[in-house]
Amino acid sequence: GENVEQHPSTLSVQEGDSAVIKCTYSDSASNYFPWYKQELGKRPQLIIDIRSNVGEKKDQRIAVTLNKTAKHFSLHITETQPEDSAVYFCAASRGAADKLVFGAGTILRVKS
């Protein structure tokens, strides 16, 4: 089955700097790659997603890139703010009928 690896497990950045979180997946049939943000004790919330027919997607300070050949996808957060501090999870899925397999998560700390 699908296996998603996520790095780093923790990431500390200074406010205003950029943060990059990377994931790799094993199942070449996966075609949907969302990123979720989870604050302590809260539910995971979708922040951005990308499908396999697209190489990059941006939404304000957040961007996701996908390299299908290498089975890599990454989350980029620019101009980080203290409220970006949370746990970020990547995930992979074969599509609308399939489950999401999550990476282990990255704790992002933005220091002000």
Place this chain on the structure above:
Amino acid sequence: DSGVTQTPKHLITATGQRVTLRCSPRSGDLSVYWYQQSLDQGLQFLIQYYNGEERAKGNILERFSAQQFPDLHSELNLSSLELGDSALYFCASRGSGNTIYFGEGSWLTVV
């Protein structure tokens, strides 16, 4: 508010007991997923239902079972509870698109 409703929000029970967690998906969503999140752990997929039928199974223990009813709500039954079952249990639903929406979760503490 994601539109996915879970009850109860918090539950404390003793080892050996049985509990039922309930989930109402977003209106019209046919797919329901259950995930377990232990302390300092990621989101572990337990089971998926689609329109009343089991669609996929993950790392779900034999002591755990689930079902989805004709009105599309789902229940996760946890029996012979152990201390290690203490976790946050999430239900999520998906409609016709790709996006999966999570409920607020049910905090289970086994003492």
